[in-house]
Amino acid sequence: MFIIRTLMLEMTPIVRPKTCPMKPTRGIGQWLVAHSFLPTPPPPCPSAKASAAALPYLVVTAGAATSIPRPPPSSWGRASTPPPPPFPFFPGLRDILLLPPPRPSLWPLGLLPSFELDMASSATISSVGAQAALVSKPRNHGISGLKASSSISFELGSSFLGKTGSLRESVTTRVAPKAKSAARILPEASYKVAVLGAAGGIGQPLGLLIKMSPLVSELRLYDIANVKGVAADLSHCNTPSQVMDFTGPAELASCLKGVDVVVIPAGVPRKPGMTRDDLFNINAGIVKSLIEAVADNCPEAFIHIISNPVNSTVPIAAEILKQKGVYNPKKLFGVSTLDVVRANTFVAQKKGLKLIDVDVPVVGGHAGITILPLLSKTRPSVTFTDEETEQLTKRIQNAGTEVVEAKAGAGSATLSMAYAAARFVESSLRALAGDPDVYECTYVQSELTELPFFASRVKLGKNGVESIISSDLEGITEYEASALEALKPELKASIEKGIEFAHKQQGAAASV
Known part of the structure; x- marks a missing residue:
């Protein structure tokens, strides 16, 4: 059962804090504060002579003692040393993170621990993909400038993280007697996403995962048939986005007007014995037909191609957009995220690592031997x-076939593909949000090699691809160089x- 509620916190700021409460103690705290948990940069720390009455703060910390090796914040501005790609869900907190409750926050997909809080009670809370036990008890909190009357601690186990993740949150509050004030944390839902092929094996679970995103205001579902039932089903989920359905070519233009992200999982799945x-x-x-409609109705949208073979369908899309005069290579993506998801999972299992900590860049293409996991670049560093x-390497390359054979002709890797596609959608929306x-990692037009298209790690921004990370191909092993x-x-x-x-196709159309 999925339960989504609202987090209510009763808080009062303390005037004239002695120290800046926004300063984290370690680099990971800076990383968390920087990663769009706030829609805008936090307000500056008030000085000793100033009043802190602007906003109350929610102070969140975690009990995990381990650390994640990351480049120092001073190096993040250089494309050669980016931080690991943020997980699309809730990362393991290690430091203090401050949020102003009255303002909408960009919580990650699906893992907002959401509940109504009575500071004097004990309760069990639920969030999408997570179960947690919440206990409230009075205690003092040793943070300068803030005084605590109560604290909440819970362990969070999430299926989204691949393994059980543990979080420990402490919420510090000060409530004036007989003058309680409520502050509400709400996500900002402002982006329109269209899924073309929404009634298929990938489209349905993908629609559900996107429906869970607090960044989506409209979820538009298109297919040639059977999409009304999918839309009706998803519309009952009590998340902010409005669900709309569109059936057949006559309604495709209406589906695409004004959308920010178009995701295309349409097509037939792989079956045993089917050749490329x-x-x-x-x-x-x-x-081809779907991209023509995209070019005519939402040429500025981010375009995510899932339809296989991605190594060929992305170049097809690029050529169609060129013919229409609206091609922007920074906004056309082949979704190869599933290769990264698989690489992270298999490496974590093999080496006994915490899945949330693992990041393996995958380059090349999105089929067979064109998939090249750069295991030497795994973070944290392992041998x-x-x-x-x-x-x-071979398991990651053949993972799709592994699933097709396991399903014995009843389908392909639809669920893991939907998960990976939802992660890439969430990353795109966060980039659009600033x-x-x-x-x-994504398959895009690239100058990283002599090939016109190549999958590699990229930095995403409001206008699409901001930079392609070349450092991943530097210092690779002899095995990886040979495979490349x-x-x-x-x-x-x-x-x-x-x-x-x-x-x-262009020539055939011209001859008609």
């Missing part, structure tokens, strides 16, 4: 034997196949 040519011949035409490197530190060269001919052939298809 079989998949291409069906899905290429679907992507792999040659045998482990080969085994992990988060300055959003990094993801080996993937290029196959990736090049897939790119050329997509471009050739688009040109043939």
Whole structure:
């Protein structure tokens, strides 16, 4: 059962704090404050002579003693040393994070621990994907400038994190007798997202995950059939976004007008015995017709291509947009996030690491040997034997086939793909909202190699790709360098196949 409620906190600021309450004690705290938990930068710390009456503060900390190795904040501005890509859900807190409750906050997808709080009671709370036990008790909190009358601690276990994550939050409050004031934390929902192919195996779970995002105001679902039932089902979820359904080509333009992000999972899934040519011949035409509609109705939107084979469908989309005169390479993405998700999962399992800490960049393409996990760049730093490197690389490359065979013809990797696509949607929305530190691996037009399209880590911003991170390819191992060269001919052939298809379609249209 999914339960979403509102967090209510009764708080009063203390005048003239002796020290700045916004200053975290370690680098991870600075990272958290910087990552769009506030829609705008926090207000400056009041001086000893100033009043702190502007806003009450929510002070959040965690009990995890371990630390995550990260570049120092002073280096984050350089593209060569970005921080790890923020997890799209709730990261493990290690430091003090201050939020002004009256203002909308950009909470991550799905893991806002949401409840109504009575400071004198004990209760069990629920949030999407999480169960937690909450106990309230009076105690003093040793933070200069703030006085606490009560504290709340809970352990949070989340299925979204892949493993059980533990958080310990302490909320410090000061309530004036007989003069309680309530402050409400609400997410800012202001973006419109369209899912094309919303009634399919990927589209339905993807729609649910996007519906959970507090950043989405409208979720528009399109398919050629059966989408009304999906929309009706999702519309019952009590999250802020409005769900709208559109059926068939006649309603596609209405679906796309004014959207900020278009996600395209439309197409047929892989089945046992299906060749890449079989998949291409069906899905290429679907992507072409949908991209033509995108070009006509929302050319400025972020475009996320999920339809396989991504190595070819992204070049097709690029050529169609060029023909329409609206191509912006910074806003066209092949969603290769699933390769990163799998790499992180498999490495964490192999090395016994906390999944939330693991980050493995994956470059190249999004099929077979074109998928190249750079295990030498894994964070936190770990060592792999040659045998482990080969085994992990092959498993990541063949993970899609692993799922297809396990489902015995009943489907492909729809759920994990929906999860990965939702993560990339959330990252895009955070970038649009102004988060300055959003990094993801994605398949885009690139000059990182001699190939016109290449998957790598990029920095996302309000206008799409802000920079491509070249440092991931520096200092790679001999095995990785050899695999990189080996993937290029196959990736090049897939790119050329997509471009050739688009040109043939243009020629056929011109001859009619």
